[in-house]
Amino acid sequence: xxxxxxxxxxxxxxxxxxxxxxxxxxxxxxxxxxxxxxxxxxxxxxxxxxxxxxxxxxxxxxxxxxxxxxxxxxxxxxxxxxxxxxxxxxxxxxxxxxxxxxxxxxxxxxxxxxxxxxxxxxxxxxxxxxxxxxxxxxxxxxxxxxxxxxxxxxxxxxxxxxxxxxxxxxxxxxxxxxxxxxxxxxxxxxxxxxxxxxxxxxxxxxxxxxxxxxxxxxxxxxxxxxxxxxxxxxxxxxxxxxxxxxxxxxxxxxxxxxxxxxxxxxxxxxxxxxxxxxxxxxxxxxxxxxxxxxxxxxxxxxxxxxxxxxxxxxxxxxxxxxxxxxxxxxxxxxxxxxxxxxxxxxxxxxxxxxxxxxxxxxxxxxxxxxxxxxxxxxxxxxxxxxxxxxxxxxxxxxxxxxxxxxxxxxxxxxxxxxxxxxxxxxxxxxxxxxxxxxxxxxxxxxxxxxxxxxxxxxxxxxxxxxxxxxxxxxxxxxxxxxxxxxxxxxxxxxxxxxxxxxxxxxxxxxxxxxxxxxxxxxxxxxxxxxxxxxxxxxxxxxxxxxxxxxxxxxxxxxxxxxxxxxxxxxxxxxxxxxxxxxxxxxxxxxxxxxxxxxxxxxxxxxxxxxxxxxxxxxxxxx
Amino acid sequence: xxxxxxxxxxxxxxxxxxxxxxxxxxxxxxxxxxxxxxxxxxxxxxxxxxxxxxxxxxxxxxxxxxxxxxxxxxxxxxxxxxxxxxxxxxxxxxxxxxxxxxxxxxxxxxxxxxxxxxxxxxxxxxxxxxxxxxxxxxxxxxxxxxxxxxxxxxxxxxxxxxxxxxxxxxxxxxxxxxxxxxxxxxxxxxxxxxxxxxxxxxxxxxxxxxxxxxxxxxxxxxxxxxxxxxxxxxxxxxxxxx
Numbered sequence: 050x051x052x053x054x055x056x057x058x059x060x061x062x063x064x065x066x067x068x069x070x071x072x073x074x075x076x077x078x079x080x081x082x083x084x085x086x087x088x089x090x091x092x093x094x095x096x097x098x099x100x101x102x103x104x105x106x107x108x109x110x111x112x113x114x115x116x117x118x119x120x121x122x123x124x125x126x127x128x129x130x131x132x133x134x135x136x137x138x139x140x141x142x143x144x145x146x147x148x149x150x151x152x153x154x155x156x157x158x159x160x161x162x163x164x165x166x167x168x169x170x171x172x173x174x175x176x177x178x179x180x181x182x183x184x185x186x187x188x189x190x191x192x193x194x195x196x197x198x199x200x201x202x203x204x205x206x207x208x209x210x211x212x213x214x215x216x217x218x219x220x221x222x223x224x225x226x227x228x229x230x231x232x233x234x235x236x237x238x239x240x241x242x243x244x245x246x247x248x249x250x251x252x253x254x255x256x257x258x259x260x261x262x263x264x265x266x267x268x269x270x271x272x273x274x275x276x277x278x279x280x281x282x283x284x285x286x287x288x289x290x291x292x293x294x295x296x297x298x299x300x301x302x303x304x305x306x307x308x309x310x311x312x313x314x315x316x317x318x319x320x321x322x323x324x325x326x327x328x329x330x331x332x333x334x335x336x337x338x339x340x341x342x343x344x345x346x347x348x349x350x351x352x353x354x355x356x357x358x359x360x361x362x363x364x365x366x367x368x369x370x371x372x373x374x375x376x377x378x379x380x381x382x383x384x385x386x387x388x389x390x391x392x393x394x395x396x397x398x399x400x401x402x403x404x405x406x407x408x409x410x411x412x413x414x415x416x417x418x419x420x421x422x423x424x425x426x427x428x429x430x431x432x433x434x435x436x437x438x439x440x441x442x443x444x445x446x447x448x449x450x451x452x453x454x455x456x457x458x459x460x461x462x463x464x465x466x467x468x469x470x471x472x473x474x475x476x477x478x479x480x481x482x483x484x485x486x487x488x489x490x491x492x493x494x495x496x497x498x499x500x501x502x503x504x505x506x507x508x509x510x511x512x513x514x515x516x517x518x519x520x521x522x523x524x525x526x527x528x529x530x531x532x533x534x535x536x537x538x539x540x541x542x543x544x545x546x547x548x549x550x551x552x553x554x555x556x557x558x559x560x561x562x563x564x565x566x567x568x569x570x571x572x573x574x575x576x577x578x579x580x581x582x583x584x585x586x587x588x589x590x591x592x593x594x595x596x597x598x599x600x601x602x603x604x605x606x607x608x609x610x611x612x613x614x615x616x617x618x619x620x621x622x623x624x625x626x627x628x629x630x631x632x633x634x635x636x637x638x639x640x641x642x643x644x645x646x647x648x649x650x651x652x653x654x655x656x657x658x659x660x661x662x663x664x665x666x667x668x669x670x671x
Numbered sequence: 672x673x674x675x676x677x678x679x680x681x682x683x684x685x686x687x688x689x690x691x692x693x694x695x696x697x698x699x700x701x702x703x704x705x706x707x708x709x710x711x712x713x714x715x716x717x718x719x720x721x722x723x724x725x726x727x728x729x730x731x732x733x734x735x736x737x738x739x740x741x742x743x744x745x746x747x748x749x750x751x752x753x754x755x756x757x758x759x760x761x762x763x764x765x766x767x768x769x770x771x772x773x774x775x776x777x778x779x780x781x782x783x784x785x786x787x788x789x790x791x792x793x794x795x796x797x798x799x800x801x802x803x804x805x806x807x808x809x810x811x812x813x814x815x816x817x818x819x820x821x822x823x824x825x826x827x828x829x830x831x832x833x834x835x836x837x838x839x840x841x842x843x844x845x846x847x848x849x850x851x852x853x854x855x856x857x858x859x860x861x862x863x864x865x866x867x868x869x870x871x872x873x874x875x876x877x878x879x880x881x882x883x884x885x886x887x888x889x890x891x892x893x894x895x896x897x898x899x900x901x902x903x904x905x906x907x908x909x910x911x912x913x
Contacts, residue, residue, distance in 0.1 A: 057758050061878045061885050089753035089888070091875075091895040113876040131876075155874030157892060160752070 069132035071179035092152040099150040107160035114156025118148040128545040137180040207286040210315035224269040251277030347451040361625035367617035371412030389444040398426040402504040409501035419454040422468040429471035486527040521579040532669040535572035543652035547641040563636040566616040612657035687833040709802035714909030724804040727886035729777040735820035739765025744883025811836035833912040
């Protein structure tokens with residue numbers, strides 16, 4: 050280039066690159082360099098741009114127009130418009146066209162030479178991630194990494210410990226215990242086995258001194274072992290803070306002893322976790338148990354929503370959020386049942402209150418119907434007992450509705466007499482569904498296959514679950530019927546401009562992310578879990594079991610886990626965004642609300658789900 | 672570049688190959704002899720086999736007698752691809768003062784041109800770049816007249832070359848028939864054949880005009896679109912140039 054010749058200014062090409070991902074994220078120097086390497090092609094509407102397996106020497110960037118890409122069998126793979134890229138998979142695999150492309154409108158293409166593409170791919174991590182996202186087997190999910198970097202996720206329990214625990218032999222008197230707590234300024238004391246000073250066998254708190262000693266006028270010379278809490282739940286110092294938090298939530302604990310190599314190394318209290326930028330779901334759970342009426346409980350609705358938003362903003366993952374929300378929902382049920390029994394008097398016969406669906410799976414969100422049922426003792430006599438349980442069911446279901454859990458539109462609630470039956474009737478229901486299945490019969494009952502006892506004689510829930518896991522794996526017709534139902538709900542193909550693209554090329558304005566995403570996913574995982582006779586109930590546990598059993602081709606279970614997270618988090622973020630804008634949260638996601646990046650990930654996740662559904666169909670011969 | 676009104680295509684086709692051979696003999700300037708001696712494709716050559724080069728000039732005004740060239744943009748292409756990665760561009764200092772109105776249009780100021788060469792200094796490079804190629808221009812008269820005038824001042828000789836004029840190709844569609852009385856009564860107007868309007872009819876995006884390389888690129892893209900929609904790639908180049 051002579052000194053008279055200027056650096057070539059491809060102003061239009063450059064400004065286009067600066068407006069579109071993944072080019073807008075490049076450095077100014079990379080953009081300038083790239084703009085100078087681009088050639089241009091023009092394709093008339095209806096003409097072929099790329100033919101299958103033809104040599105490929107460039108990445109195609111749509112400057113204007115619309116392009117469709119296809120699978121080898123001719124199925125539509127993607128529809129792209131201005132700023133869309135195609136050919137990246139071909140460039141990454143032997144420089145041959147993998148997805149043939151056709152111009153749907155007159156289209157102008159900026160061609161990025163293969164060499165420039167490869168250079169960016171090797172040297173720019175963002176660019177590499179972006180173009181690889183289209184590739185289901187090698188997907189990277191930056192949001193998961195971001196969550197992992199968050200303190201709550203990565204912090205170990207050991208980081209919360211500021212001082213060694215206060216220890217005393219359990220042989221000491223109550224007064225000695227109180228003195229040692231006073232001197233150390235501690236509100237919690239660990240008690241050790243008098244024979245083995247390293248082994249802790251109990252714990253007392255300030256509260257115990259008040260409730261179990263002073264209030265009971267107990268002699269303070271008595272051994273402290275008389276008033277200590279035994280059968281301690283403990284956490285390892287090497288566990289994550291969020292695991293400790295979940296333990297405290299699950300058992301409604303205020304103090305959790307921390308062990309390292311079997312020795313007590315500290316105690317963490319709720320306040321420690323709160324201080325550690327945790328969420329406030331613990332507070333909600335504990336305040337649920339303190340409310341004295343349904344209307345008081347209903348006041349907590351906004352706190353639950355705030356907690357949900359806060360967890361999302363703190364980059365909690367879908368498992369943490371779903372589990373915290375399910376725990377809160379379960380606590381509402383339990384407290385309402387306590388209040389119901391206070392109001393109606395003790396139950397005439399034993400019963401078990403069941404949670405179904407997402408709550409049973411430990412993955413509840415903010416927009417969620419209440420799905421529940423009642424299992425009654427086999428001595429149940431409708432004449433004598435039904436009036437009580439009908440009232441109890443109304444009390445709880447109406448109460449839940451007031452607390453933000455709308456009544457189930459499918460009437461799967463304890464208020465429905467059909468779902469308020471003695472154990473033997475329930476066993477008969479499951480016997481019928483499992484041994485004489487039809488797709489139609491199972492269509493409205495698959496929710497019962499995610500079942501958890503939340504109150505009363507929860508052993509019955511375990512018995513029903515055992516019945517299911519014993520019969521399901523052997524019943525091919527049952528699994529095939531379940532599969533046929535599961536395949537009624539499919540994910541969309543992807544997005545085009547601000548529309549949702551369907552397999553047949555139709556476009557919709559919005560996407561029900563539950564119906565088209567998380568629900569078919571849960572259906573699919575449930576069927577696999579049932580087929581393996583697994584007790585795993587949450588989708589995460591079911592994914593882990595799938596991964597262990599090698600039921601799917603290598604790497605597929607991991608793809609499913611990533612894809613599930615992408616879809617679940619899209620739904621969660623959508624609901625959190627609505628709450629933050631003072632709107633009623635729902636499941637209808639409009640593509641316009643999603644970033645280009647989110648769409649790309651979501652599309653890839655839908656593809657994983659769609660492929661898994663095909664595999665499911667093949668697997669169970671549905 | 673700036674545009675004059677519509678130009679109808681000229682009637683008599685020129686045999687440019689023959690004319691180049693003759694001009695190589697007649698020219699007194701070695702630079703121009705070299706340019707003509709590089710030859711020109713046979714007019715019957717299919718457009719698919721013709722080396723093409725889109726050209727755009729930015730000028731200080733519209734009159735070649737009192738306005739000068741400030742920048743030149745070249746973008747090579749084939750009937751399949753615009754080779755924008757091979758684009759070339761020069762800024763040149765005109766021998767006439769910049770006018771404020773033209774500076775507003777092409778945004779090239781005196782200070783930008785302070786160290787720019789005279790056209791004469793870059794002429795060898797420019798002629799080498801266009802030698803043997805068929806030039807592609809939107810509104811050919813401007814480029815032809817300005818290059819001829821600039822060379823006439825500097826070398827006492829003009830420059831002749833064949834041009835495919837994308838505006839003329841567009842004019843063939845919309846200027847061939849005058850408006851009917853009915854159309855006039857309905858106050859219908861002839862569609863614009865200016866660059867941006869022509870591009871939009873082929874689904875090409877709007878580009879910011881009056882930057883030599885961008886305008887040459889815009890013209891090259893328009894020609895690809897015109898070829899794709901209207902002319903088979905076996906079309907002889909003499910059906911398109913004049």
